[in-house]
Amino acid sequence: MESASEQTQDVIYCAEWVLPVTAAPLRAGAVLVHGERVAAVGPALDLAAANPQADVVDFGAAVLMPGFVNAHCHLEYATFRGIFDDEEFGDWIVRLVDAKAALSPSDYLHSALLGAAECVASGITTIADTAFGGETLLAAAQAGLRGRLYLEVFGIDDSRLDETMAELQARLEGARAAAPPQIEIGIAPHAPYTVSSRLYQTIAGYAREHGLKVASHVAESREELTYIRSGSGKFAHDFREKVGWERMLVQPYGVSPIKYLQQWGVFDRDFLAVHCVQASSDDIRILAGKGAAVAHCPKSNAKLGCGVAPLAEMLRQGVRVGFGTDSPASSNIMDMFDEMRTALFLHRAVERDVGVLSAQKCVYIATLGAADALGLADQVGSLEAGKYADLIAVDTSRSHFAPVEDPYSALVYGANQDDVTFTCVGGRVLYHDRVLRSLDAEAVRQGGIAVRQKLHARVRDGVRVGDDQSGWWHTIDRSTTTPDVPGADR
Ligand SMILES: [Zn+2]
Numbered sequence: 229m230e231s232a233s234e235q236t237q238d239v240i241y242c243a244e245w246v247l248p249v250t251a252a253p254l255r256a257g258a259v260l261v262h263g264e265r266v267a268a269v270g271p272a273l274d275l276a277a278a279n280p281q282a283d284v285v286d287f288g289a290a291v292l293m294p295g296f297v298n299a300h301c302h303l304e305y306a307t308f309r310g311i312f313d314d315e316e317f318g319d320w321i322v323r324l325v326d327a328k329a330a331l332s333p334s335d336y337l338h339s340a341l342l343g344a345a346e347c348v349a350s351g352i353t354t355i356a357d358t359a360f361g362g363e364t365l366l367a368a369a370q371a372g373l374r375g376r377l378y379l380e381v382f383g384i385d386d387s388r389l390d391e392t393m394a395e396l397q398a399r400l401e402g403a404r405a406a407a408p409p410q411i412e413i414g415i416a417p418h419a420p421y422t423v424s425s426r427l428y429q430t431i432a433g434y435a436r437e438h439g440l441k442v443a444s445h446v447a448e449s450r451e452e453l454t455y456i457r458s459g460s461g462k463f464a465h466d467f468r469e470k471v472g473w474e475r476m477l478v479q480p481y482g483v484s485p486i487k488y489l490q491q492w493g494v495f496d497r498d499f500l501a502v503h504c505v506q507a508s509s510d511d512i513r514i515l516a517g518k519g520a521a522v523a524h525c526p527k528s529n530a531k532l533g534c535g536v537a538p539l540a541e542m543l544r545q546g547v548r549v550g551f552g553t554d555s556p557a558s559s560n561i562m563d564m565f566d567e568m569r570t571a572l573f574l575h576r577a578v579e580r581d582v583g584v585l586s587a588q589k590c591v592y593i594a595t596l597g598a599a600d601a602l603g604l605a606d607q608v609g610s611l612e613a614g615k616y617a618d619l620i621a622v623d624t625s626r627s628h629f630a631p632v633e634d635p636y637s638a639l640v641y642g643a644n645q646d647d648v649t650f651t652c653v654g655g656r657v658l659y660h661d662r663v664l665r666s667l668d669a670e671a672v673r674q675g676g677i678a679v680r681q682k683l684h685a686r687v688r689d690g691v692r693v694g695d696d697q698s699g700w701w702h703t704i705d706r707s708t709t710t711p712d713v714p715g716a717d718r
Contacts, residue, residue: 238262238282241652242272243621245635247293249596249610253635259292261617264654269611287650289625291635293591294611295353295618295651296564297598298375300443300502300523300552303343303357303364304336307679308557311687317449317532318462322470323687324557330686331679333363338675340367345672346562347373348658350645351620354609356500356523356552356602358416358443362403369408372658372666374618376602378416378443378500379403381431384424384473393430400440410654414441417494419448420485421455421463422471425492432494441498441603443523447485447511448503449534456485486511495520500601502552505529505537512538512545521548521601524593526571528554536574540584550598551590563645564594572640587640621650 239261246257248269258272260279268275276284311327312320331339340359344367347355355375357364365377379399383392396415403413417423417431423444435442447453454461459480468474481488486507489495495518502523504515515522524537542549551571553562568590575585599609608618622643624632632638651659658666 236263238267238279239655240272240275240279240282240284241287241292241619241621242276242284243287243290243292244624245291245632246611247291247591247635247639248612249294249592250612257292259611259617259619261619261652261655264617264656266611266613266615266617266619268613287621287623289623289629289632290649291622291624291632291639292611293620293622293635293639294595294609295620295653296351296594297354297356297550297596297602297604297609298347298352298553298562298564299356299500299550299598299601300525300554301343301347301355301357301562302359302555302557303347303355303367304340304359304361305555305557306343306346307335307339307676307683308555309560311683312557313531313560315532317534318451318466320532320558322462322466325467325470327683327686330682333361335679335682336361337363337366338672338679340364341370341667341672342676343556343562344368344371344373345664345667345669346556346645347371348651348664348666349648349662350563351622351648351651352562352564353618353620353651353653354599354602354604356443356550356598358502362399362406365403365407365411365413368411369406370667372653372656374410374608374616374653376412376414376441377403377407378414378441380416380418381427382418382422383427384422384476386424386426389424389427389430392427393434396431412441414443416443419445419452420488421452421467425488428489428494429492432492432496435498436496441500442494443500443502444489444494446489446501446504447506448529449532450506452485453506456481456488457483484508484511486514490514490518497521498603503529503534503537504542505535507538507542509538509541509545512541512547515542516545516547519548521550523552523598523601524549524571525552525554525559525567526574527567528552528558530570530574531560532558536578539571539575540579540581548597548601549593550601551594552598561645565639565643565645565647568594568640587634587636590640591636616653617655618653620648620652622647623649 242258246254258275260268358378360380455463459478497519499520551567596609599605
């Protein structure tokens with residue numbers, strides 16, 4: 229495998245438009261890449277004249293821009309897309325728990341590889357992924373993606389808290405040992421309905437002590453709000469029964485999920501609150517006051533009938549926000565163009581105000597905004613000298629773009645994931661002319677189809693957790709096995 233540090237040859241990438249994000253769009257622009265970093269951004273003719281030794285790659289009618297930063301995803305659910313398309317959130321998660329138990333570590337790896345391949349081919353260069361096991365880490369590393377993997381934690385039984393923390397520590401050590409330099413490990417206490425207040429507090433303390441970032445699903449659904457406020461509803465009954473917690477006391481807290489978490493001191497600048505659909509202005513003030521960031525997943529929230537997160541208010545209060553695709557189990561595809569477009573339309577419609585979100589602001593949120601939300605703004609998210617060379621080319625030669633006068637408008641209103649033709653992370657080319665270089669696309673596709681057949685059998689037969697030997701997350705020891713990774717250039 230060719231590593232970025234071995235690439236000493238400078239490359240000038242040129243296109244009709246270069247979108248640095250931190251500066252105005254540049255016509256006939258270029259990006260000079262030296263090793264794993266951007267060395268310069270400027271007019272193509274100037275960069276070529278000043279660097280005659282460099283290779284030149286000209287994308288022609290295209291927009292060259294920083295790779296997308298996907299602020300929330302679950303690569304390992306790529307094979308789950310389209311299985312539960314019409315379930316509302318509470319039923320969807322209960323059915324997901326049943327289906328999840330059908331898969332082995334190797335199945336999760338194949339599923340995550342399918343997700344990683346989609347990210348690369350869609351121009352996503354940094355992911356903030358949440359997963360229980362290490363398969364997503366292996367898949368993302370093999371694909372060449374940059375990012376952060378938040379290891380998922382569950383537990384509402386405080387008598388098992390020490391055990392849960394010891395097991396988390398072991399997984400953290402294993403993941404850190406296996407992670408390539410461009411992937412950081414964090415912690416993801418799953419959600420207020422699956423993690424006790426004591427476990428949240430303990431994780432917050434542990435993360436601060438060890439300098440780890442934290443992400444959690446927060447205020448995603450009405451069911452969660454009802455559960456935290458009143459100790460009742462689908463999560464108090466169906467969900468707890470499903471995961472074997474039915475005998476444990478449910479306590480009504482009388483507050484919103486965000487106020488509830490605030491009581492336990494979990495929010496700070498290293499905390500990423502995923503979703504925040506059920507968030508009042510007061511709730512947002514709490515997040516803004518603590519400097520916590522938000523991953524906004526407009527498509528997932530809309531498809532599951534959860535609602536529309538108050539993005540306009542978050543932006544007004546200065547909360548750092550990035551767009552996330554969430555998992556393909558809910559939003560089907562990891563297409564950041566689709567997320568930008570959905571966000572723009574939803575928020576303009578809800579606010580009855582076209583000024584609430586512009587195409588330019590959407591591109592910012594999908595790149596540098598998300599990088600800022602993850603604490604990575606000094607490394608990625610824009611095309612600037614010194615930052616990592618994480619860049620993509622979006623082909624604008626096709627009729628649905630012509631004529632391109634404003635690249636922001638073309639990208640947000642016209643483009644989709646299939647228009648991406650080139651993806652480069654840290655100077656390493658992962659995708660060129662729509663061909664995957666870091667993964668064997670056909671092997672990945674076949675692996676995903678085989679996993680899907682297992683899932684279908686499970687859903688068709690109506691097998692439920694508890695019906696057989698398969699349990700939920702903690703009975704699947706997925707941290708000790710290292711399945712084979714099908715790859716093209718390892
Ligand atoms: Zn999620």
